[in-house]
Amino acid sequence: MEFKETTHGDSTIIELSGKLDASTTPEIEEKLTKMIQEGKKYLILDLGGVTYFASSALKMLLFIIRQIQKLDGGLVVCALTKEARSILSVTGFLPHFKLTSTSAEALKLLDS
Numbered sequence: 001m002e003f004k005e006t007t008h009g010d011s012t013i014i015e016l017s018g019k020l021d022a023s024t025t026p027e028i029e030e031k032l033t034k035m036i037q038e039g040k041k042y043l044i045l046d047l048g049g050v051t052y053f054a055s056s057a058l059k060m061l062l063f064i065i066r067q068i069q070k071l072d073g074g075l076v077v078c079a080l081t082k083e084a085r086s087i088l089s090v091t092g093f094l095p096h097f098k099l100t101s102t103s104a105e106a107l108k109l110l111d112s
Contacts, residue, residue: 001016001017001018001019001020001024001027001028002015002016002017002018002049003015003016003028003031004017005035008107009111010042010110011042011043011044011106011107011110011111012035012040012042012043012044013043013044013046013103013106013107014032014035014043014044014045014046015046015048015049015103016028016045016046016047016049016050017048017049017050017051018049018050018051018052019050019051019052019054020047020050020052020053020054020056020057020060021052021054021056021057022054022056025054025056025057025059025060028060029060029063029064032060032064033064033067036064036067036068036071036073041068041071041072041073041074042073042074042110043064043068043073043074043075043076044075044076044077044078044103044106044107044110045061045075045076045077045078046078046079046103046106047077047078047079047080047081047084048078048079048080048081049079050081050084052083053081053083053084053087055087057084058087058088058091058093061077061093061097062093062096065096065097074098074109074110075097075098076097076098076099076100076106076109076110077097077098077099077100078099078100078101078102078103078105078106079101079102079103080099085099
């Protein structure tokens, strides 16, 4: 699993690539939690490079969004694969996330 972080003003884009499964999500969750604790409360998760999206990834996303909401921040998920979108849809969690096709669209959404 690759984790690339880029800052744009108050927002941080995190590009993930590889498999989001039970062996990789704890590390990603830890990194994101640390970022939030350091004051980064506007996050964009670019999942375009994610090749596998397990239920543990859903759990991690829900945990992160709850942390950000406590700080009145924002989380946008972009470039969601068909597989990940299907998992979010089937579980009923799709409406709980702000979704965009690109990180540029996500930045505009967080700025508004």
